[in-house]
Amino acid sequence: MSVSHIHSPETERTAQGKPVGAALVSGHGLGLTFGGRQILENVDIAVHAGEIVTLIGPNGAGKTSLARLLLGIIKPTSGEVIRAPGLRVGYVPQRFPVDPTIPLDVGRFLTLGVRARRTAVKSVLQEVGAVHLIDQQIATLSGGEFQRVCLARALIGMPGLLVLDEPAQAVDYAGEIHLYELIAEIRKRRRCGILLISHNLHVVLGASDRVICISGHVCCEGVPESVASHPEYARLFGRDAGKAVAVYRHHHDHEHTLSGEVKCGHDHD
Amino acid sequence: MIDDFLLRAGLAGLGIAILTAPLGCFVVWQRLAMFGNSVAHCGLLGVALGILLSIDLTVGVIIVSVALAALLIAMQGQKALPQDTLLGILAHAALAAGLLAATMLGGARLDLMGYLFGDILAVSTADLVWIFLGLIGVGGAMLWLWRPLLAISVHEEMAAAEGVRVMAVRAAFMLLMAFTVALSIKMVGILLIVALLIIPAAAARAFAATPEQMAIGAAGVSVLSVIAGLGMSLQFDAPAGPSIVLVMSALFAAAVPWLLLRKGA
Numbered sequence: 064m065s066v067s068h069i070h071s072p073e074t075e076r077t078a079q080g081k082p083v084g085a086a087l088v089s090g091h092g093l094g095l096t097f098g099g100r101q102i103l104e105n106v107d108i109a110v111h112a113g114e115i116v117t118l119i120g121p122n123g124a125g126k127t128s129l130a131r132l133l134l135g136i137i138k139p140t141s142g143e144v145i146r147a148p149g150l151r152v153g154y155v156p157q158r159f160p161v162d163p164t165i166p167l168d169v170g171r172f173l174t175l176g177v178r179a180r181r182t183a184v185k186s187v188l189q190e191v192g193a194v195h196l197i198d199q200q201i202a203t204l205s206g207g208e209f210q211r212v213c214l215a216r217a218l219i220g221m222p223g224l225l226v227l228d229e230p231a232q233a234v235d236y237a238g239e240i241h242l243y244e245l246i247a248e249i250r251k252r253r254r255c256g257i258l259l260i261s262h263n264l265h266v267v268l269g270a271s272d273r274v275i276c277i278s279g280h281v282c283c284e285g286v287p288e289s290v291a292s293h294p295e296y297a298r299l300f301g302r303d304a305g306k307a308v309a310v311y312r313h314h315h316d317h318e319h320t321l322s323g324e325v326k327c328g329h330d331h332d
Numbered sequence: 333m334i335d336d337f338l339l340r341a342g343l344a345g346l347g348i349a350i351l352t353a354p355l356g357c358f359v360v361w362q363r364l365a366m367f368g369n370s371v372a373h374c375g376l377l378g379v380a381l382g383i384l385l386s387i388d389l390t391v392g393v394i395i396v397s398v399a400l401a402a403l404l405i406a407m408q409g410q411k412a413l414p415q416d417t418l419l420g421i422l423a424h425a426a427l428a429a430g431l432l433a434a435t436m437l438g439g440a441r442l443d444l445m446g447y448l449f450g451d452i453l454a455v456s457t458a459d460l461v462w463i464f465l466g467l468i469g470v471g472g473a474m475l476w477l478w479r480p481l482l483a484i485s486v487h488e489e490m491a492a493a494e495g496v497r498v499m500a501v502r503a504a505f506m507l508l509m510a511f512t513v514a515l516s517i518k519m520v521g522i523l524l525i526v527a528l529l530i531i532p533a534a535a536a537r538a539f540a541a542t543p544e545q546m547a548i549g550a551a552g553v554s555v556l557s558v559i560a561g562l563g564m565s566l567q568f569d570a571p572a573g574p575s576i577v578l579v580m581s582a583l584f585a586a587a588v589p590w591l592l593l594r595k596g597a
Contacts, residue, residue, distance in 0.1 A: 134493040154493035165361050165485060166540040175483045176494040200541070220494065 086111050087150055087224045087256045088133050092142035095128055102128050104280045105142070110224060110256040115247070117259045117271035117287075121299055124278045126260045127157065130226050133258065150224060153217030157228045161209065163202035169212050170197045177220045184219065190252075191215045191245060206233025210242065218249065225249070225257045243270045337453055341562060341572065344455040347463040348516045348528065349554035353536075354474050354547040355512055356529035358505065360537070361485040365530050366416045367404065367506070370423035371513045372525040374400045376430025378514065379447055383437045390462050393517055397510035400426065405503045427522075450521030450573030452562070459518055466515045470508050477504060482543055520573040528554065531580040538590035553583050 086109035095103040103125045110116045110133075118126050131137045132144055134154055161167075170184050188194040193211040196204065204212060210233055217225055227246065231239040247270045250257050259271065274291075275284040282295040290296050359368055375393050382392025400422065407418065434442055446454065480501045483491035492498045516525050536549030561576030568575075 131489070134489075136489050136492045152493055154490055156487060156489055156493075159487060162361065162486070164537065165482075166537065166542055166546055167486065168541065171542055172486070175479065175486060176491070176496075226493070 085147065086145075088144065088146045088152075088258075090129070090133055090139070090142060090144050093129070093132055093139045093144070094141035095125070095132060095137070096140045097128075102279065103132070103139075103277075106277065106281055108133070108275060108281070110258050112223065112256050113250065113254045114272040115250055115257045115259060115270060117261060117274045118277060119261055119274060120277040120282075121262070126277060127228055129277065130228055130258065130260055134226060147223070151220050151222045153220055153222035153225045155210075155213045155217050155225075155227045155230055158206065158210070158232045161202050161204075165202075167201050168198050169193070169201055169204075172201050172212065173216045173219050176216075179219055187215045187219045188212075190218065190249070207235070207238045207242075210234055211245075214245070214249075218253075223255055225255055226260075227257065228260045229262070230259070231261070246270060337455075338562075338566075340455045340457065340460055341452045342559070344460055344463050344519055345452055345558035345562060345576070346555055347460075347467050348519050349532075349558045350551050351463070351467050351470055351512055352516060352528045353532055353551035353554050354478075355470075355509060356531075356533035356550055357536075357543065357547050358481055358485060359509075359526075359529045360533045364509070365526055366419045366423075368509060368513060368526045368529050370404075370419040370426070371397050371400055371510050372517065372522045373423040374426040374430065375514065375517045375522045375525075376434050376447055377426050378430075379442075380430055380433035380437050383434070383442070388458070390459065390514060390518070393514040394511060396426075397514045398507060401503075401506040401510040405499075405506055408502075446521070447517065448521050448523050449571060450517070450519050450524060452519045452572040452576075453565075455518060463515055466511060470512055473504065473508055477501060477508075481505060520576060524573050524577050527577045527580060531577070531584050532557070534591075535580070535584040535587040538587040538594065553580065557583060 089107075089109035091107055093103055093106040093108070094101070106125075106129060108116075108118075108129065118129065120126050128137070132139050134152060135144065135146070169188070170181065173179070173184050173187070185194055185197060188197055191211040191214050193208060193215060196208055196212060201209065201212065210230055214227070214230065217227075230246070231242050234242055246257060246259070249255070271287055273284065274287050276282045276290055276293070276296050276299065278299055282299060283290055283293040285293070359365055374396050378393030378396035379389050380392070381396055382389035385392065403422070404419070408415075410418075431444075434444060434447070443451065445451075480491065480496045483494070483496050484498055484501060488498055513525055516528060520528055532550035532553035533546065535553045536546045540546035540549050557576050557580040560579045562572055564570060564575040564579065565572040
């Protein structure tokens with residue numbers, strides 16, 4: 064199936080694509096200073112059930128810091144984070160090296176945080192297409208395999224909110240498209256809110272309901288089309304970045320080269 | 333007919349072996365060998381404190397070890413110096429202060445060698461009581477902390493996002509380490525205690541597929557080493573602590589080929 068940009072019909076939305084109603088997690092006027100350096104300034108953000116919000120921004124823009132604030136791992140210097148009561152969170156951090164000194168198979172890795180039967184472990188691994196890995200030691204997994212396993216681990220606690228930090232970092236281009244299709248499917252099936260962090264713009268935007276572009280502060284936000292054509296976005300990522308996004312929408316008409324460039328079978332105006 | 337002192341030594345050794353094995357796994361996984369070393373080096377200062385206050389020397393060691401752990405927990409946030417440098421400074425300062433204080437306070441009465449290298453054959457019934465209370469207390473706490481500790485060892489932030497109170501769990505583990513090291517000093521001594529933590533765990537890594545297997549394997553290696561080491565000590569009239577550590581090292585050396593053959597190692 065293709066990554067398409069579908070608003071769930073039952074969710075009412077404002078013109079910027081924001082759902083109306085209570086958020087799963089929201090940050091209000093968030094500021095973060097670390098070691099005398101201002102990392103984030105006056106950031107407002109909210110993630111609602113059933114939507115995929117993508118956080119984009121250049122390196123050092125504070126994307127991961129913002130996610131860590133929303134997750135409650137660190138405390139903001141100013142502003143506040145509000146989480147829906149009883150909210151369960153699944154978190155896939157940026158690619159990390161698995162310590163081979165800890166003997167740990169995939170099944171056990173999934174149940175570190177929650178207790179679950181083997182059938183439940185199998186079914187969640189099935190969902191991400193990694194059930195054959197259940198008895199493999201995690202230190203032996205490839206980048207793409209490990210990413211899927213981490214996703215399964217985040218899902219096993221039945222989270223209301225998924226936070227995925229650069230989930231496609233260790234994955235090749237084709238694998239990346241697959242992964243985003245998978246994420247879109249998970250959202251559809253589980254109705255959870257998803258906060259996605261990425262700098263791989265062209266693939267991510269297609270799967271998002273709402274894009275927030277940050278660089279220490281919120282530069283622009285809205286539905287993917289409006290962000291892609293926003294002057295702030297062009298300033299941060301270069302003028303051609305928006306074009307690549309537009310092209311991805313009709314990806315049946317073109318092929319991707321190995322370097323990730325897009326070959327088109329038709330003209331653009 | 334087994335002599336009383338030998339029975340006490342055996343029981344103390346087995347108690348310590350089982351106590352240190354699971355802690356040792358986390359020492360290996362979280363790279364805390366240097367921390368263990370520092371706590372151990374403070375032991376002598378605890379002995380001096382015990383003499384000074386005329387209290388049970390084990391209590392003195394526990395007080396100083398726990399104080400060091402608290403100091404380290406408080407300094408965890410600083411980034412100006414690497415953790416191992418800081419630990420090294422504290423360890424050697426404490427060892428130097430402990431050596432001076434123990435010599436001056438204890439004089440000829442104090443068996444300095446006994447504290448540096450351990451004297452398991454001199455374990456008293458009171459020491460045995462301490463060790464088994466420790467086994468119950470620390471063992472129970474480890475069972476309770478096992479899952480969150482494991483989650484933190486794999487990925488601290490992921491654990492934090494899932495609701496593990498990372499700082500509290502870390503602090504609790506450091507206190508357990510301090511307590512365990514304090515209890516073990518009498519047996520293998522300040523200079524060899526870290527061996528008891530890391531060598532059995534390292535040897536068990538070669539054959540373990542799960543964290544629990546590694547902990548149980550480490551306990552097995554440890555128990556075997558205590559029995560064989562004590563036997564060796566009796567046979568050759570050798571000091572017990574070094575004998576036990578040497579047997580452990582031999583077992584580890586025997587496991588090395590398997591360690592190297594592991595997939596993904």
